Amino acid sequence: MKKVFIYSACVFLLLGCGSMDPFTKSIFATHTGAAIGNVAGSIIGENIGGYKGSFVGSMLGTAAGAMIGASVVARDQQQTERSREIITSPSPNLSIRDIRLQDENWNRIVDADENCVLIFEIYNDGERTASDVRPVLKGLKGTQKLNYSRPLVIDQIKPGEGVLYKVNISASSNVKSGEAVFEIHLEERNGFGTPREEFTIRTQEK
Incomplete structure (x- = not known):
């Protein structure tokens, strides 16, 4: 069930960011990434070390997932800025x-x-x-x-x-x-x- 949630959340992260403003997109991607990381870390930790491993894995996964979510937004913002530079750069007429x-x-x-x-x-x-x-x-x-x-x-x-x-x-x-x-x-x-x-x-x- 957790695996299904991870896959659905990943798709939701990619589709959901498209129509948001940069600030809302940053919060959404960071929180969603954290949630995905929490579940993924919990599954991995549980398989390795039982309940304690599950707890530690979920904590580490949350932090890593938040970083991944933020990086998605950062890359998107960089691409937008590069596109604006191309559009606004001087050109012949x-x-x-x-x-x-x-x-x-x-x-x-x-x-x-x-x-x-x-x-x-x-x-x-x-x-x-x-x-x-x-x-x-x-x-x-x-x-x-x-x-x-x-x-x-x-x-x-x-x-x-x-x-x-x-x-x-x-x-x-x-x-x-x-x-x-x-x-x-x-x-x-x-x-x-x-x-x-x-x-x-x-x-x-x-």
Whole structure:
């Protein structure tokens, strides 16, 4: 019967601490640990030395169990503090702004056989330098007849600074009039990238 109680108490200790505040959790874990240790020590002591052994074992088990219960709370608090440090630590805050097309005849359309430049600005409004920033450009619709250069990696963007980024775009002679839909986002070495966003540019056939 005591063995069943020990197992149930252990499960109760693990499940019961989850929704408590730190102070209540500390008291609960310490008392529960002490109770578990008391019963466990009593069983072990009784098997070894009868009634006297049971008494001594229960006393020692109570103290050890209380220490174990307190250590469970201590480990939990340490993990919570480490998580808070990660969340509140300074980080980059990247964004893409002012996507625009610069073309040869200044009509803001990619004409057949025309060489253009796609320009956008990348800013870091965070409190930490962004490292190895890579723009990822993907054609979604109407981009089959367009050629565009592969984006290069930016080594660093310091806090409060930005860079002007350019991608060369050209249209083949058989491009059709319409809209080309692109998707763009940023990837950063430490995972501080940006969400995907879409933009469109117009194309013009001969």
